[in-house]
Amino acid sequence: MSELTRASLSIERDLMERFDRAVEEGGHSNRSEAIRDLMRAHLQSLSWGGSARVVATVTLLYDHHARRLTRQIEEHGHDHHDVTRSSLHVHMGADLCLEVVILCGGASEVKAATQHLVGLQGVLHGGVVYSDLDAAEAHAAGQWGEG
Ligand code: NI
Structure with a gap:
């Protein structure tokens, strides 16, 4: 140390x-x-370089009544459609929404899109889990081989 x-x-x-x-x-x-x-x-x-490929799973909790935020999240998906793979919306109750967005692509672009999402005004909780896609694929290839 x-x-x-x-x-x-x-x-x-x-x-x-x-x-x-x-x-x-x-x-x-x-x-x-x-x-x-x-x-x-x-x-x-x-720390990933811009050329590394990563997956980000972004979790957002927000107030259902924050209509502007709902629209902003949807617009974000269109603005970043090249790295946005999927999203899931769950109505958690009368007032609370959960949005899970999965982003995949070059590290710098995914990180920028992720930070934009988590930083949207009105998000009550924002969390992100990054996965190194290149490392995972190398591991999978080594484990299972080709064919
Ligand atoms: Ni909802």
């Missing part, structure tokens, strides 16, 4: 308490280790 540096963060008490409980229940031995893993995962998701 390289030299450690100390960092001081300002975090809402409720968020910190929930995180500490998750650390306790998860596999990390302490808060610092858990935060380091999160930072590494985040950096990994940003």
Whole structure:
């Protein structure tokens, strides 16, 4: 491990308490280790070069009554039709909508489209899982061979 540096963060008490409980229940031995893993995962998701092919599964929770947002999400799909593979809309209740969008293509284009989606004003929760398509295909080819 390289030299450690100390960092001081300002975090809402409720968020910190929930995180500490998750650390306790998860596999990390302490808060610092858990935060380091999160930072590494985040950096990994940003580190692909523009030529790498990735899949992004984007999850958005938003208020059904935010009509402008519904339209913006639909327009986003048209604007980025070359990397938007599919989307799923689920009415979670009277007021809440869940949208799952699957994007696939070059890392830089997929990342830009993903960040635009998650950053739309009115999104209550936005999450993304990136997968390295090239690495997965290489692995699959190695495992099953050709034919
Ligand atoms: Ni809905």
